[in-house]
Amino acid sequence: MPSSDLHTILVVEDDDIVRMLMVDVLEELEFKVIEADGWDPAIAALAGDQAIDLLVTDVGLGDAKERTGLDLAQQAMILRPGIPVLIASGYGNTLTLPDGAKLLSKPFSIDTLRDTVQDSLASIRTTSV
Structure with missing residues (x-):
């Protein structure tokens, strides 16, 4: 059951197939998705004025x-x-994540992607209320 509330997600993944699958799943869940295949397009999106509610990025950008x-x-x-x-x-728990970032362990299922994204977006609503 989608509950995107028209949130926009920036997906950064250098593997075209993985990025395509993530984008397809998120769009099917009725999220608006911005795709980036690496650092430069991701920074351009983040520096722009389009709303972005969540960043999902692979650790290795190639x-x-x-x-x-x-x-x-x-x-x-x-x-x-x-x-x-x-x-x-x-890489699991061997990473030191920036404060506030959450880990999405690979490989992940569609359900895990959906639940983790929705949980991250719910934290926005609870902290901004």
Whole structure:
């Protein structure tokens, strides 16, 4: 049962197939999705004036400048204070996440993606009320 309330999610993933699957699932759940395949398009979206309610980023961005999803999360929190961040990773608990970011462990199911996204968006509503 979708409960997106027209939230916009920025999905950053350098693997085209994984990004496409995530976008398809989120759009089916009636979220508006902005896609980025790496650092530069993600920063451009975050620096723009379009509403973004949640950042979902892979930890490994395949960026030649060796910037990671962890770096992106930190930059997102500077550009958009209070933005919730989900970092998708297969590295599990070995990562040190930026304050406020949550881990989305790979591989994840559609149900896990949905529940984690909805939980992250619910935290916005409870902290802004």
